[in-house]
Amino acid sequence: MPQMGESIAEGTLSRWLKKVGDEVKRDEPIFEISTDKVDAEIPAPSSGVLAEILVTEGQTVPVQTVVARLETEKGAAVGGEGPRAPAAAAAPEKAAASAAMAAGASGLARGAGGPPAKQDRTAATTASHPSAAPRTAAPQPNGGNSLQDRLRTKSSPLVRKIAAEHGIELSAMQGSGIAGRVTKRDILEFIESGAVAQGTATRPSMHAPAGAEPHGPVPDAWPGDVVESMTQIRRLTSEHMVAARRSAAHVTSFFEIDLTRIARLRAKARAEFEAKTGQKLTYLPFIIKVVVDGLKLHPVLNAAVAGTNIIYRKQYNIGIAVALDWGLIVPVIKNADDLSITGLTRQLNDLAQRARTKRLQPQEVQGATFSITNPGVFGSLMGTPIIPLNTSAILGLGAIEKRPKVIAGPDGEDTIAIRTCAYFSLSFDHRIVDGSDADKFLAFVKQSLESFPDAGVA
Structure with a gap:
């Protein structure tokens, strides 16, 4: 199992x-594997x-776990397919005979060797995390600073x-x-089980001073209903969306923006642009260009909340949501x-x-x-x-379409014209972003797109 990023300790083998x-x-x-960060196809280390x-579909294992055996020697025996707990001792290596499909910290390092120490991962994946119940932490001879203790408490920031x-x-x-590391799935299932209310007295938190929003009852399947498990990417999306909604004070503002000038610039430059670059020219690069300029003028929209501090980012890294047949990735x-x-x-x-072909890196x-x-x-047309x-904000782009609009004519008179328009929505975190800041940013985006310079297409 390759390590697809420094903070990733395990992965789910989603498909052979x-x-x-x-x-x-x-x-x-x-x-194919699924991790907290990305879905990816893993290449064979050798022919x-x-x-x-050794690891079946849907099984979650630690990084560096050997998931299969690849025979590189012709005529070698081929074993059976199915779940199998990794052996405790490393098998003697055949010279140039077997390549262990485990990757190193780079995510795709190739090497051969025996499987890791024995552990029953099948039981862990088929049970509903029964070990995630609270336990009394026994005194540790080394002060609780063992490898297992450090790994357990070094959960992800979201957890x-x-x-x-x-x-x-x-x-x-x-x-x-x-090593008993608590995953997002563990803690959410622990909360939904009601164990917090039964065994733990909750304390106030800066993230939720009034307490967490209670979960509703779990629905039952009715006769004729079809029940299927969420895919890994759907589970991760679900967890991230709930956590994001819970952490920020969401407010959304809307502007209608006239993209007629951008449409004309595209039409004028498209043929030459595609011939020169081999790329299709869409509206989105123009929008990103203007958005980045707006973020420089309104840095609170390129910021993050850290307790009672605001982190103003000096990098402008723009996430672009991509809809896939099997989920969403950014x-x-x-x-x-x-x-x-x-x-x-x-x-x-x-x-x-590369997102659609599962070739993105974490x-x-x-x-x-x-x-x-x-x-x-x-x-x-619009959304929230x-x-x-x-992060502190996200921009939503509505459908770009032609609409009748009242505009000023050559002599200043009102006239009706067909214009290419779209609604832009900005969701922002009202903890640090005021409505005036959000609207000034959208006003800048609107003005910049409606007066985009001819020389800007390059």
Whole structure:
């Protein structure tokens, strides 16, 4: 199981692309994984035959776990397919015979070796995290500073935040992650089980001084209903959206923006642009360019809340929501202020393409300072998008369409004209962003797009 980022301790093997006995080529995708950050296809470390599958679909295992055996020696025996607990001792290596499909810290490091220490991951995944119940932390001979203790308390920032909101002590929980590490799924299931109210007195939190919003009753399936488990990406999206909604004071403002000038610039430059770059010229690079300029003038919209402090980001990393057949992902254009319209177009198309083919790296979906979502491509006129965690705003783009508008004629008289328009919505965190700041930002975006210079298309 490759380590797809420094903060990722485990991954879920979501799908095998090959079966036992199949021949594979070096760097050919062989299985898919899902982590807290990204879905990805993992290539084979070398050419050979898939001899044995050790981790089944849907199983979550720590990074560096050997998930299969790949025989690189022709005529080698091929084993069976199915769940199997990793052996405790490393098997003797055959010279140039077997390549262990485990990656290093780079995410795709190739190497051979025996499986890790024995642990029954099957039981952990089939049970509903029974070990996630609170326990009394026994005194540790080393003061609770063992590797297991450090890993357990070093949960993700989101897990620690949820624990603080509900007054849960992470060190008193045994999670399903590596060395008992508490995952988001562990803590949410623990909260939904009601164990907090039964066994733990919640304490006030800066994140939720009035207490956490109670969960409603779980619905029952009726006769004829179809029940299916959420995919990994759907579970992660669900958890992130609930946490984001809970953490920020959401307010949304709307502006209608005339994009007629941008439409004419696109039409004029499209043929030459596509011939020169090989890229299609859309509205989005123009919008990103103007948004970045607006963020420089209104830095509180490129900020994050850290307790009672405000972090003003000096990087302009724009997250772009990409709808996939199996869920939603937000790749990030890093240092967007350094890119021209051509550079933004290339980055957009590249990230979107690799998102759809599951070839994004974890760092490419992290570090956004501001996000843009475009539901208008599906015909939506406007919406109220949820602000991603650790940012202060997100811009929603409505459908771009022609509308009759009253405008000033050549002599200053009112006249009706057909204009290309769209509604832009800005959801912002009212803890640090005032309505006047949000509206000034949108007004700047509107004015800049409606008067975009001819020389800006480059």
